[in-house]
Every structure is written in structure tokens, then in C-alpha cells.
Amino acid sequence: MSETKQEIAELCRLRDEIVESYPEKVGRNRKRHLLVKGCDAQPAIDANSRTLPGIITTRGCAFAGCKGVVLGPIKDIVNLVHGPVGCSYYSWLTRRNFARPSDSGKNFLQYCATTDMQESDIVFGGEKKLMQALREVKETLDPEAIAISATCPVGLIGDDIASVARDAEAELGIKVFAANCEGYKGVSQSVGHHIACNTLMENVVGTEAPDKTTDFDLNIFGEYNIGGDLWNIRPLLERIGYNVISTYTGDASIHDIARAPAAKLTLLMCHRSINYATQMFWDKYRLPWLKVNYIGFEQTAQSLREIAAFFGDDGLAARTEQVIATEMERIQPELEHYRRRLTGKRIILFVGGSRAHHFQHLCEELGMEIIMAGYEFAHRDDYEGRQVLDEIKDSGLSKVVKDLQFELEAGFKPRLSEAEVSAKQAELEHLMKYEGMIGDMSQGAFIVDDLNHYETGIAIRRLKPDVFCSGIKDKYVVEKMGVPSRQLHSYDYSGPYTGFEGAITFARDIDMAVSTPTIRFMTPPWRQADQDNESVNGKEAAHA
Amino acid sequence: MKSSASSHVSTTNPCRMCRPMGACLAFRGIANSMVLLHGSQGCSTYMRRYISSHFNEPVDIASSSLSEKSAVYGGAANLKQGIRNVVARYSPSVLGVVTTCLTETIGDDVRQIIAALLVEEPSLREVLIVPVSAPSYSGSHMDGFHDSCVAILERLASRPIPNNGAINIFPGFISPADIRHLGRILADFQTPAIILPDFSQTLDGGISDVYRRIPVGGTSLEQIGQMAGAAFSIEFNVTSPERQSSSALLESLADVSGERLPLPIGLRNCDFFFQALSDMTLTPVPARYKEERARLLDAMVDAHKYLFGKKVAVYGDADMVLALTGFMVDVGLVPVVCASSGDGAEFTRRISEATAGLETRPAVLTETDFDRIGSGATEAGAELLVGSSKGNHIARRLDIPLLRLGFPIHDRIGAQRLLHIGYQGTINLLDRLTNTIIAQQQDEYGNGYSYM
Numbered sequence: 001m002s003e004t005k006q007e008i009a010e011l012c013r014l015r016d017e018i019v020e021s022y023p024e025k026v027g028r029n030r031k032r033h034l035l036v037k038g039c040d041a042q043p044a045i046d047a048n049s050r051t052l053p054g055i056i057t058t059r060g061c062a063f064a065g066c067k068g069v070v071l072g073p074i075k076d077i078v079n080l081v082h083g084p085v086g087c088s089y090y091s092w093l094t095r096r097n098f099a100r101p102s103d104s105g106k107n108f109l110q111y112c113a114t115t116d117m118q119e120s121d122i123v124f125g126g127e128k129k130l131m132q133a134l135r136e137v138k139e140t141l142d143p144e145a146i147a148i149s150a151t152c153p154v155g156l157i158g159d160d161i162a163s164v165a166r167d168a169e170a171e172l173g174i175k176v177f178a179a180n181c182e183g184y185k186g187v188s189q190s191v192g193h194h195i196a197c198n199t200l201m202e203n204v205v206g207t208e209a210p211d212k213t214t215d216f217d218l219n220i221f222g223e224y225n226i227g228g229d230l231w232n233i234r235p236l237l238e239r240i241g242y243n244v245i246s247t248y249t250g251d252a253s254i255h256d257i258a259r260a261p262a263a264k265l266t267l268l269m270c271h272r273s274i275n276y277a278t279q280m281f282w283d284k285y286r287l288p289w290l291k292v293n294y295i296g297f298e299q300t301a302q303s304l305r306e307i308a309a310f311f312g313d314d315g316l317a318a319r320t321e322q323v324i325a326t327e328m329e330r331i332q333p334e335l336e337h338y339r340r341r342l343t344g345k346r347i348i349l350f351v352g353g354s355r356a357h358h359f360q361h362l363c364e365e366l367g368m369e370i371i372m373a374g375y376e377f378a379h380r381d382d383y384e385g386r387q388v389l390d391e392i393k394d395s396g397l398s399k400v401v402k403d404l405q406f407e408l409e410a411g412f413k414p415r416l417s418e419a420e421v422s423a424k425q426a427e428l429e430h431l432m433k434y435e436g437m438i439g440d441m442s443q444g445a446f447i448v449d450d451l452n453h454y455e456t457g458i459a460i461r462r463l464k465p466d467v468f469c470s471g472i473k474d475k476y477v478v479e480k481m482g483v484p485s486r487q488l489h490s491y492d493y494s495g496p497y498t499g500f501e502g503a504i505t506f507a508r509d510i511d512m513a514v515s516t517p518t519i520r521f522m523t524p525p526w527r528q529a530d531q532d533n534e535s536v537n538g539k540e541a542a543h544a
Numbered sequence: 545m546k547s548s549a550s551s552h553v554s555t556t557n558p559c560r561m562c563r564p565m566g567a568c569l570a571f572r573g574i575a576n577s578m579v580l581l582h583g584s585q586g587c588s589t590y591m592r593r594y595i596s597s598h599f600n601e602p603v604d605i606a607s608s609s610l611s612e613k614s615a616v617y618g619g620a621a622n623l624k625q626g627i628r629n630v631v632a633r634y635s636p637s638v639l640g641v642v643t644t645c646l647t648e649t650i651g652d653d654v655r656q657i658i659a660a661l662l663v664e665e666p667s668l669r670e671v672l673i674v675p676v677s678a679p680s681y682s683g684s685h686m687d688g689f690h691d692s693c694v695a696i697l698e699r700l701a702s703r704p705i706p707n708n709g710a711i712n713i714f715p716g717f718i719s720p721a722d723i724r725h726l727g728r729i730l731a732d733f734q735t736p737a738i739i740l741p742d743f744s745q746t747l748d749g750g751i752s753d754v755y756r757r758i759p760v761g762g763t764s765l766e767q768i769g770q771m772a773g774a775a776f777s778i779e780f781n782v783t784s785p786e787r788q789s790s791s792a793l794l795e796s797l798a799d800v801s802g803e804r805l806p807l808p809i810g811l812r813n814c815d816f817f818f819q820a821l822s823d824m825t826l827t828p829v830p831a832r833y834k835e836e837r838a839r840l841l842d843a844m845v846d847a848h849k850y851l852f853g854k855k856v857a858v859y860g861d862a863d864m865v866l867a868l869t870g871f872m873v874d875v876g877l878v879p880v881v882c883a884s885s886g887d888g889a890e891f892t893r894r895i896s897e898a899t900a901g902l903e904t905r906p907a908v909l910t911e912t913d914f915d916r917i918g919s920g921a922t923e924a925g926a927e928l929l930v931g932s933s934k935g936n937h938i939a940r941r942l943d944i945p946l947l948r949l950g951f952p953i954h955d956r957i958g959a960q961r962l963l964h965i966g967y968q969g970t971i972n973l974l975d976r977l978t979n980t981i982i983a984q985q986q987d988e989y990g991n992g993y994s995y996m
Contacts, residue, residue, distance in 0.1 A: 023632055051585060053608045053622045054629030061586025084645045084681040085555065086562030090590035092934075110937045116555035119682045122649055133554030140556070140915075152584055152646035153681065156615060183584030184615040184646060400612060453604060453757060454633060473592050476602040481755045522751065 008444045012039035014462055015446070018455060026052060033450055038443035044388075045438070047449045048379040050187045056453050058376050058473045063087055065192020065377075066181030067149035068095060069273060071199075073224055073249045074257070075099035076106040076144040078137050081114040082130050082161060083151025087183070088114035096490045097224045098231070102253040104144055113137055117153065126159050134168040134176060145175035145204075145254045155182040175254070177203035186400040188377035190353060193273035194401045200257060201280050201404060208258035214243040216311055217415075219263040221278060221289070222270030222354075225250030227495025232502050233294050236327075240304065240319045248274065261285040264415040265310055267292045267303075271434050272353030272375075272382050276403065282432070284406035286414035288421045291430040294498040295355075295506075296362035297331065306428055327500035338507035343367030345466040345514055348459060350451050350474065351488040353378040357437035359469065359488060359506075362497075366507050370441065371463050374448035376471075383447065385436035453477055467513045482522050484513035557914035559859055559934065560885035562680035564642050565591050566688030568605055569717060571640040571674075573741020574696065575762035578636040580606040580626050582619060582654060583644030597954040599720070599747040604757060606630040610646060619647055620657045627661060631671055634758055637765055638672045640692060645680035672765060674699055684886045684911065686861050689717055690781065690788035693740060697790055700765060701772035702797045708770055710736040711824065712777035712800065714790040716807065716863055717951065720748035721963040729966060732830045733821055738767045738774065740790065748960040776824050777802035778817070783862035783884075783891045807863050808965045809973065810871025811840055817966075836967035843971050844875050847978040852876035854981060857921040859883035859912065859931040860950035862891045864964075868930060868949075869906075870898045871970065877977075878902060880924035883909035883917045883931075914938055928981060945984045947977055 015034050019027045032046035051057040060068070068091040071079055081088035092112035101107040115133045117126050130148065137146055146168070148161050161178040169176040179199040181192045210217075218237065223230050230250040237244060245263040246256035260266075261281065266289040268278050278289035290310060292303035301324045308320040345368045349356040356373045363370055380388050408414070416424075425431045438447060446463070448455065456474055459465070460481050468478040471489040478485040486492060486509055497506040564581055568591050571579045581588045588607040595603045608626040610619045627639065641654055654675045662669055676695045678688045693714065715726060723744035730737035745761025771777075771794060779791035782804050786792045791802030808817035814837070818829050855878045858868050862884040869879045879902075882895045892908050899906055907920040918938040921929065929935045929946040933955045939946035953959035963969040982996075 026629065026632075050611065051609050052629055053626030054580065054606050054631075055633070056588075056604045056606055056630075057585060057609075058589065059585055060589045061584045063584075064586050064589070080554070084562055085558050085560060085684075086565065086645075086680050087586070087590070088555075089558050089561050090594055092557070094593065112557050114555050114558065115553070116558065117645075117681050119679065122645075122681050129553050133552075136552045136554045137556075140552075152615070152644070153649040156646070156649045182615075183586040184610045185612055187611075189586075453602075457755065457757075472596050473589070473602075476596060476600060477755065480602060480749070480751055482751065482753070522753065 008036065008038045011036045011444055011446060015039070018458055026055070033448060035438075035447040037438065037441055037445045037447060043384070043438050045380065045383050045447060045449055047375070047383060048187055048190060048377070051450060057450055058471060059187070059450065060189040060377075061183035062181045062185040062189065062192035062195060063149060063151050063183045064091065065189030065273070066179050066196040066199075067091055067192070069189060069224070070193055070196030070249055071147045071149060071179065073097040073099065073109070074147070074252045074254055075109055076102040076104055077147055077254050078108050078111060078113050078141050078143040079147050079149060080133060080137055081112075081149050081151060082126060082154050082159070083114065083117055084153065085114055085116045087151040088112050095224070096226050096495075097250055098228050099225065099251045102144070102255075104253075106144060108141060108143055111141065113141075122153055122157055125157055126154065127161075127164050130159065130161065130164050131168060134164070134172065138172045138174065143174070145177070147199075148176070148178040150178070150180050150182050152183045155180060155184075175204065175207075190272065190377040190379065191400050194276050197274065197276040197280070198401065198404050201277065204254060204258050205281075206258065206261050206285070206409070208255055210245055210259040210262045212243075213262055216242045216313070216316065217245050217263040218242045218307070219246050219248060219260050219266040220244055221248040221266050221268050222274035223247065223250045223294070224270070226489070227491045227497070229294070229496040229498040229502065232496045232499035236304070236323055236499060240308070240323055241316055242307070248277065261287060261412070263287060265290060265307070267307065269294060269358075270354045272378050275434075280404060280406055284409050285412055286408060286416070286418060286421070288416070288424075288432055290428065290432075291434045293358050293361065295358040295502070296365050297328065297335070297500045297503045298365050299361045300499050300503075301328070306430055309428060310424055310431065331500050331504050334504045335507070338504070338511055339367050341511050341515070342507060344369065345510070346371045346464070347510075348372040348463070348465045348468045349488070350374045350376070350448070350468075350470040352376060353382055355488055357382070357440065360437070360440060362503055362506060365503070366510070368510075370445060371465060372446035372448060372459055373437065373441065374451050376450065378449070381434070381436060383436050383438050383449070385439060386434050457481065467510060482519055484516060484519060486510060486513050555913045555915075557934070557937075559883060559912045559914055559917060560684035562645070563678035563683055563685060563688035563691070564644050564680060565594070566685035566690070566717070567640060567642040567676050567678050567692040568595065569685070569743070570689045570692035570741045571638070572603070572746050573743035573762050574638050574768070575764040576636055576758050577638035577640065577762065578604065578606060578630055578634050578758065579640040579642055580608060580630055581642050581644055582608045582623050582626075582652065583610055583646040585609040587644050594952055594954070595747070598952045599960045600957065601747055601749060601759075601960070604634075615646060615650060618650060619652050620660075623652070623654070623657050624661045624664075627658070627668065627673065628665065631668060636671060636758060638674060638696070640674050640676055642676045642678050642688070642692075644678065648677065648679035648681075672699060686717065686784075686886050687788065690784050690790070693790045694788060694793055696740075696768060697771065697793055698797075700768045701794060703772060704798045705770075705773040707775060708736070708773040710738055710770060710774045711821075712771045712774040712791070712794065712802070713737055713739045714777065714779035714781065715739060716780045717861055718780070718807070718965060719962050720744040720960045722965045722969060725963055725966050725969060729821070729833070732832060733825050733827050735825045735827070738771050739763060740768060740771065772798035772800065774800050776800060778820060779804045780807045781863055782806050782894065783866060783886070783888050806870070807867035809864075809867040810874055810970055811837070811844065811967070812874060813867050813870060814840075814967050814970060833967060836971070840967045840971050840974070843974050847974055848876045850978050850982055853878060854928060855880045855924055855926045856928045856930055857881035857883070857917060857924070857926040858929075859917050859935060860885065862886045862888060864950055866891060866894055866898065869895055871973075873899060873902065875974065878904070879906045880904070880926050881909065881917055881920040882906045883912045883920070885911070887911045918942075928977075930977075945980045947980050
């Protein structure tokens with residue numbers, strides 16, 4: 001839905017107003033993170049730069065990205081947190097990444113194990129305690145592997161957790177690996193994703209071979225099974241005839257991740273957190289990746305078709321069409337119902353490092369308009385596409401963790417030759433390509449990086465969205481301001497939102513948000529609240 | 545009783561949080577206040593998330609967002625910039641500057657950094673900046689909570705002032721509904737009272753047409769200053785050492801005599817509290833509370849036949865667990881595990897006092913984890929768990945019900961509205977306890993519905 005020139009100019013003025021309402025230095029910084037499409041000649045945005053101290057950000061830390069996001073969902077390992085008690089506690093079952101026990105019958109997601117460092121460990125070092133803790137974990141829980149994640153003090157006191165891991169692996173006879181994901185590293189949880197991908201690559205990937213391979217072997221990467229998202233997708237793929245070698249890391253087994261190089265194609269959902277892994281898989285195993293999107297029925301269908309086209313098999317293509325037709329027929333009546341109710345609704349999406357893009361299509365498929373979108377911890381390539389990667393390489397701040405460089409592994413026979421992959425790339429829009437979010441957005445859309453609560457307030461008062469989708473730290477702010485919210489991290493205990501059925505679940509939840517009678521009672525009968533005529537420096541700012 | 549886990553150096557499924565968490569909660573009960581955590585930004589994000597999901601409220605906690613560089617060379621520049629920014633955008637009257645394991649390990653001298661900042665920027669003197677040391681590698685969230693209250697009092701109420709006849713109440717970590725109830729009780733005694741901290745509104749606010757980033761409510765600076773002139777203090781904290789006692793501090797610095805009472809949960813503890821109030825204010829217990837007491841007693845008589853002899857494992861913060869244990873004994877329940885998030889010989893001593901009449905003494909666990917609570921509950925054949933949501937997986941494993949109480953409750957709504965204290969709070973608690981047990985029996989026997 002394109003805005004008129006006049007409307008775009010107004011949005012530009014709003015952007016400038018926000019910038020000017022800050023102290024000068026902060027304003028200069030924030031201006032680089034706020035973009036109105038159609039207003040700036042060059043749609044470039046500053047991202048993945050440091051949050052200013054004292055500005056209330058929704059961003060987390062390296063530990064949260066590494067242990068909380070990427071390593072946390074691997075179900076048959078124990079994640080042992082080396083540090084004081086808090087970080088393991090706060091990352092314990094806080095994400096809704098579901099899992100069923102692995103082939104070994106093991107699932108440790110409900111456990112929170114920590115070395116619980118005390119003052120004496122800080123003073124004298126925690127390596128011995130870590131070693132003993134690893135023995136205890138092996139003895140009491142008997143996991144398939146143990147991942148050690150470091151919190152802030154570990155890097156400072158200089159515990160060598162990698163060498164403890166090596167010793168423990170030799171002693172305990174199971175894989176033990178360590179991630180130096182101290183919270184102060186990098187600018188957000190994003191760097192933790194990178195550390196986790198590197199750690200898995202160096203310690204796990206390629207250490208096992210699958211029992212069987214087929215002509216249609218896939219990996220499902222960057223899908224964390226929040227609320228069961230993976231369980232809407234994997235069965236569809238299996239119905240069509242694919243064999244899933246590994247997920248990474250929703251509902252994942254460490255053994256499957258070890259076997260992942262054997263696949264023919266990797267499907268990449270969350271570009272932000274896992275593109276490091278797919279790049280390394282390409283370098284080391286010439287295993288190509290396809291950017292997919294399972295959020296939205298048209299998006300899912302398009303991704304399924306593109307996967308089938310990659311394999312170029314008539315049977316697969318036919319079954320893909322069959323699955324799409326069956327599923328669409330099933331959801332059609334409800335889809336029409338919700339489209340009628342949701343068409344024209346205005347939505348703000350502020351979430352994650354890829355999710356704000358994924359959900360845009362579904363919202364549009366349901367007839368809604370995206371008036372503002374942004375990421376918490378994305379990099380410029382998530383906004384502008386991978387073509388900017390060279391530009392942002394070694395841009396200092398974003399390179400706390402180095403990309404690991406791999407040559408094609410000696411003796412490894414890739415399933416497809418490089419020439420074959422290049423030929424397919426010419427045909428397939430999303431094979432090893434990602435165009436980013438901005439390209440898909442309409443003229444006049446507001447794009448904001450690392451949104452804070454101050455700007456959230458302005459967005460709500462001035463843009464007047466019908467629903468605001470973000471996470472728990474914004475949710476209650478938004479609701480207090482009389483706007484319905486949906487959490488797109490945890491789905492407010494709902495979901496899954498992927499695939500055909502998930503699209504309907506999402507539509508139902510948005511309908512619930514915009515149609516709830518509760519918000520109507522804001523103004524009591526004895527007083528008509530004057531909610532108009534507020535500006536950036538209006539009522540709310542007066543309390544700032 | 546010793547479980548195999550008790551000799552472990554590692555902790556599986558901890559039953560306590562780190563110090564800065566408690567500091568964030570305590571400062572939330574000060575009017576127009578903010579907290580800045582001096583450390584990585586993950587600390588503030590994790591704690592905001594946790595507090596929000598329990599209270600269903602927005603929670604803004606600032607961070608000095610330390611990086612690799614500042615972790616090595618010290619966080620002074622980040623801390624100064626963080627304070628400037630949070631003051632510029634939020635205009636707080638009070639700013640708690642709370643350290644974390646990171647900044648304690650690098651040894652940042654926060655007091656000195658703040659002093660230097662105030663010289664550089666004298667306008668910041670209008671904000672009361674209160675540093676609190678919260679090394680996450682020792683103690684628990686309750687240490688951070690009590691330390692913060694003491695730190696604020698040291699700044700604002702450290703000298704005797706003329707007597708104003710008020711009562712100070714230091715309630716500890718109870719629910720917003722509890723704090724509101726306390727306010728009503730004191731109003732009924734017709735004595736001015738100051739409650740510190742008071743997050744009854746700030747962590748359980750309503751919706752109005754104006755959203756305030758720092759919510760309305762909390763104990764004001766003027767009120768905290770007046771605490772030095774109160775007639776006396778009551779503190780619901782019998783388990784902390786004296787240096788963490790707000791009432792002891794006021795007694796030593798401002799000559800305000802104080803009494804440390806157990807949390808008024810359970811008939812006997814409520815009696816202590818109401819008797820103390822009556823004695824100190826020279827006011828008879830208002831009729832409303834005599835009626836509530838009678839109703840509680842009636843409810844206990846009604847309920848005891850469903851409760852008597854049932855074995856319970858209870859865990860949480862020391863004072864809460866202690867009060868619950870006493871109450872359970874009074875209604876015939878048998879506490880078999882009493883587990884505290886904090887350390888403390890005092891907790892252990894008082895639990896054994898409270899359970900002296902029982903044939904089998906409960907396992908008493910301190911600084912504990914759910915591994916130990918689980919083994920204790922299993923060995924003793926517990927039939928009910930009482931505590932935070934984090935015990936959920938033990939309840940499932942043992943196939944016994946969990947009565948959610950304490951912090952955090954993040955898998956149910958309404959934690960902020962749970963009333964536990966006073967005769968009325970005890971009645972609510974008793975009904976929840978009893979119905980949980982009755983529901984379990986009905987489910988087990990498959991009889992479902994019948995007249996009682």
C-alpha cells in the first residue's frame with residue numbers, strides 16, 4: 001500500500017521531530033537508525049552498533065544469544081552455565097522452544113545446570129569447580145554431550161574453559177565443548193549467535209555420518225520450534241518426500257547436527273542468527289542454502305515450490321502441488337473469514353533479527369498494512385540484503401568474533417558440484433541470496449532499528465496502529481497505552497504460526513487483539529478522555 | 545536427611561536469583577525512581593523480562609552496557625554516560641546504581657565514579673544517586689533487596705529528627721496486593737504509616753489515558769526522610785543478619801525503636817502483628833480485624849479435616865517459607881521440606897522451632913536448588929508443593945499439585961494480586977491450599993463431584 005508524497009513528507013517530519021527531541025548527540029546517533037522509505041535518497045540504516053548506555057534497549061547479551069537462543073534448544077545435551085547463579089536462572093525455560101525426547105530418549109530442556117560461582121571461585125579461579133560440575137552432570141543426567149557457556153566474570157578471571165572441556169571430554173567419554181560467550185562481548189545477543197555457530201562448527205559439525213541418505217536430504221536451519229513452529233513444517237516436508245538430516249537448533253539432537261554436512265540442501269529460516277553456519281557449511285562442504293519463509297501461506301507455498309525446484313524432481317514437484325492444494329483447501333474458509341475482519345488493519349512489527357521481515361508477508365496476505373517495522377539486534381544485511389556484506393565487513397564494532405575461514409574439507413565429496421549450484425542459483429530467487437526487509441516494504445513505511453520505549457510511545461500516539469507486535473518488554477507499555485499487542489517471541493502462549501495452519505492461528509490471534517472488547521472500556525462514563533492533540537512533546541514527554 | 549545431590553559443587557535448577565534482581569525490585573518501591581545496572585546489558589534485559597512476566601507490568605531498567613573494552617579498562621565512562629542519559633530521558637528523583645558480577649570482578653569504584661560525575665555535572669546533584677554493591681556471586685536476590693533498602697535509608701534517614709508519630713513498616717518482598725492490604729490495616733489503626741519499599745502501584749498499575757514511563761506510586765523521598773522521626777518501626781524480616789535490617793539501622797542511626805516480626809501469614813503471626821500494632825499505637829484492634837480473625841479461625845476448623853497429616857514441601861524466600869511453615873503446622877499440615885533461597889543459620893533455627901512439635905522433622909535446605917528439593921520431597925513422600933512456578937517440573941514428576949506462591953510465577957496470571965498477609969490473606973491462602981488438595985483427591989479417585 002503506497003503512501004502519497006504528502007504523507008511520506010509528513011512521516012519524514014515526524015522522524016526529524018523524534019531526532020530533534022533528543023539531546024543533540026543522542027539525536028545524531030538515533031537518526032542513523034530511523035528511516036522512512038521514500039524519504040531518504042539512499043535507504044541505508046545503521047544497525048548492530050552499540051546501544052548507548054542508559055537508553056532502555058530491549059537487547060540482550062552475547063550469553064543470551066549463545067546459550068539462550070542457539071545452544072539452548074539442543075535437547076539431548078546439558079547446557080552447563082559457568083558463572084554466578086543468575087544467568088542460568090534467567091535463561092531457564094524462558095524461550096518457548098519445544099522438543100520431544102531424541103532417539104536416545106533424552107530431553108534436558110527443563111534443566112538448568114550451573115557452576116554457581118562463588119566469591120572464592122572469582123578470586124582463585126573456577127576451572128576446578130567447572131571440571132567437578134561436568135563430572136556431576138555426566139553422573140546425574142547422563143547427556144549425549146555437554147555445552148559450557150561462559151558468563152561475564154569467566155573471561156575476566158581467565159578460566160580456560162576450552163581446555164577444561166578437552167580434559168572432561170577425555171575423562172567422561174562424551175563430547176564436551178565450550179563457548180566463550182561472556183555477556184559483555186559485542187553489542188547484543190547477535191554476537192552470541194555467531195559464537196554458538198562457530199563453537200558447533202569447530203566441535204560438533206561433521207563428526208558423525210548419517211545411517212542413511214536419500215536423494216532428497218534436507219537440513220532445517222534457523223528454526224527454533226517456538227510454540228511448535230517446526231512441527232508444522234517438518235511433517236509437510238516429509239509428506240512431500242524429503243528426508244530431514246538435521247534441524248538447527250529447534251528440537252535438535254546433537255548427533256543430527258554432527259551429521260548435517262551429509263544433506264543436499266539447507267533451508268535457512270532465521271538469517272540473522274544462523275547465516276554464519278550456512279556460510280561455513282558452504283565453505284567447508286559446498287552445501288548450499290536456500291532462504292525460506294514458513295510464516296504465511298503464500299510464503300510457505302513459495303518456499304516449498306522453490307525447494308522442489310532445487311531438487312528438480314517431477315515426483316517432488318507434483319507432491320508439493322498436491323500438499324499446497326490440500327492445505328489451502330483446508331484453510332480457505334477460515335482464511336476468507338479472517339481476511340474480511342483484518343483487511344486494512346495497521347500493524348507495527350518490532351521483533352528479533354529476522355522475524356519482523358518474516359511476519360510482514362503474512363500480515364499482507366491477510367490484508368493488513370505494515371506501517372512500521374524494525375529489528376532488535378539485526379545487522380545491515382537483514383535490512384538491506386546480503387549485497388551490503390562486503391561494505392560492512394570489518395566495520396570494527398560488529399567484528400568482535402571473527403568469521404571462521406574454511407577450505408573445502410579434504411576428502412569430502414559435495415553432493416552437488418559448484419557448477420551445478422551456480423546453474424540452480426540462476427533459476428532460484430532465494431538460493432544463497434537474501435534481499436533483506438527494506439526491499440519488501442512499501443513507500444512511506446517507517447523502519448526503525450533498536451527501538452526504545454520513548455520512541456515506542458511516539459509511534460503509538462502518532463501512527464495509531466491497530467496492533468503492535470513485539471516482545472514482553474514492550475508488550476505492557478503498548479497495552480497501557482490502549483493498543484493491543486501480540487508477542488512474536490513467545491506468541492503469548494499461542495502458536496505455532498508457521499505453515500498453512502499457523503497462518504490461521506496467527507490470523508485468529510490478531511483478530512482477537514483488534515476485536516477484544518476490553519480496550520473499549522478505557523474511558524469511564526464520567527469522563528471523556530482527550531486523547532487527541534498530543535505531540536512528541538505532549539503529555540507523555542512531559543513526564544520524561 | 546542427605547540426598548546424593550547435597551555433596552555436589554554444581555547447582556541443578558537453582559531456587560534463587562542473583563543479588564541485582566532484588567535491588568531492582570526494592571528500588572521499584574521508591575517514588576519516581578529508576579535503576580541502572582552497571583554491567584552488561586543482558587543483566588537488565590533478563591531482569592526486566594523476569595519482573596514483567598510475574599507482575600504483567602512494563603519494567604524499565606537501564607544498563608551501562610559494558611563492552612569488551614570497558615570490561616578491561618573499567619566502566620567509568622559507560623557508567624557516567626548511562627547516568628546522564630537515564631536522567632535526561634526519565635528525570636528520576638532517585639537512581640539506584642547497582643553493580644553486577646562483571647563490575648564487581650573488575651573492581652569499579654562506583655562511589656568514586658559517581659562523585660567524579662557530580663563534580664563534572666553539578667546539575668545531577670538534584671537526583672539522589674544511590675550506589676548498591678550487588679556481587680552476583682554471593683548471596684541471593686533477597687540480599688540485594690535488603691541491602692538496597694538499607695542503602696536508601698543510610699542516605700535519607702541517618703540522623704534523628706523530631707518525632708512525627710508515624711509507624712515505619714519494612715514489609716520485605718511481598719505482593720502488591722499485600723502492600724495495599726497493609727496500608728488499609730494501618731489506616732484502620734488511624735496512625736500515619738510509611739511503608740518501604742511500596743511497589744503496590746508501580747508493579748500493579750492500572751490503565752489510564754496517560755502512560756508514564758516511571759509509574760505513579762512508591763515511597764517518596766520526603767516519606768523516607770520522615771522515617772527517621774517515626775515513633776517505631778516494624779520489619780517483617782527475622783532471618784537476615786542485623787546489617788541487612790532496616791529497622792535495626794534506624795534504631796542505631798536515628799533512635800527509632802524497632803521490632804522485627806515474622807511475616808503476618810498464619811493466625812499466630814497475624815496475632816503478633818496486630819498485638820504489636822495495638823500496643824504501639826495504644827489503639828484497640830479494630831472490629832473489622834477481630835471479625836477477620838474469627839472468620840480465619842472458622843475457616844481453619846472447616847479446612848483442617850482435608851489438610852491434617854498431608855505432607856508438604858515448601859520453598860522460596862526465607863521469611864515467606866518460615867511464616868508458611870508455622871501456619872501449616874497450625875492447620876495440621878506436615879512440612880517435610882522447608883527450603884530457603886538464601887543462606888542463614890537463623891532460618892534453620894527458626895524452622896526447627898516452628899516444627900518442634902512434629903514427630904518427624906522436615907529437611908531444612910538453604911541456598912538450595914530444585915534437585916535437592918525434589919529429592920527431599922520424594923524421600924519424604926510429599927503430597928503438595930508450595931512455592932514459585934519453578935517447582936513445576938518436580939510437581940509433574942511426583943504427580944502432586946503445586947500451589948503457586950512467591951516469585952516468580954510466570955505460568956499463571958495474577959501473581960501481583962495474590963493476597964497472603966493478614967487474617968484475610970491467610971484465609972485466601974488457606975482456601976487455595978485446601979481446594980488444591982481436594983481437587984487432587986477428586987481427580988485421583990475419579991469420583992469427581994460430590995457434596996462435602
